[in-house]
Amino acid sequence: MWLLFAAGSAFFAGVTSILAKCGIRKTDSTLATAIRTVVVLIFSWIMVLAAGSIGQIGSIDGRTLLFLILSGAATGASWLCYFRALQIGDVNKVVPIDKSSTVLTILLALIFLGEGISLPKAAAVAVIALGIFLMIEKKDVSGQEASGQEAGQMRNGRAGWFLCAVGSAFFASLTAILGKIGISGVESNLGTAIRTCVVLVMAWVMVAVQGKQKELKGISRRELFFICLSGVATGASWLCYYRALQDGPASIVVPVDKLSVLVTVAFSRFVFGEKLGRRAAVGLALLTAGTVAMALL
Secondary structure, eight states, rough: OOHHHHHHHHHHHHHHHHHHHHHHHOSSSHHHHHHHHHHHHHHHHHHHHHTTTTTGGGGHHHHHHHHHHHHHHHHHHHHHHHHHHHHOOOOOHHHHHHHHHHHHHHHHHHHOOOOOOOOOHHHHHHHHHHHHHSSOOOHHOOSSSOOHHHHHHHHHHHHHHHEEEEEEHHHHHHHHHHHHGGGGGHHHHHHHHHHHHHHHHHHHHHHHHTTTGGGGOOOHHHHHHHHHHOOOOOOOOHHHHHHHHHHHHHHHHHHHHTTTHHHHHHHEEEEEEEEHHHHHHHHHHHHHHHHHHHHHO
């Protein structure tokens, strides 16, 4: 059953990227993150009430609460980086880099959670890493193809979204490990809701620090709709993801969740007209094959 929840998490996560991109064309990414977190928070506490786990709040021990808070902080940092990268970069370029968190998560799960890795699994990890590498174009990192003022602008843009995407991947890997530890002593829906509270506080603090709250009135209804809709998709993805993490090994749940790249690539082709090159298509095939292998081994 946990594998089905992991697949559901992948689908909703893939849809989230597309909806979010539609909602941050003109809206600041940090402000959009704060708004959508409100939606996720409402969604997650509704699920807590539906599951009847709200009464367990008083029984959460200090260690579990600490790791839930740390996991929430890592999630907030990952979100802020990810949606900034989405705003200034192409979906098909940002998402593969974000999915590189798979490899780091597997290594961290081996070190901190004691989840063993066999030779076949190690080979699958290598295939995933190769697939991600092929999907990242060198020019996206170096920005050496243009010249003059245009070249400078392209380099700044590429460096900006690339660094944000890398930051998103790093914090996402920490989220998975800290989340796995944090939900060991609490019902998954309740754990998700508590973590979302941390993300909400973190996001709005960032909005206040940057003085972006003044831009709230200027958000168009269309973009606000997509921002909220992406929050609903995120809430569904989270609930599936942490339910899967609670029952299944992180070294398998995380790779399956990363199959959301297939959903994202498919939708980005039809919605934004973004096409994959031959090299990137091979990388996507390897990423998918390695992920499926990780789930089956």
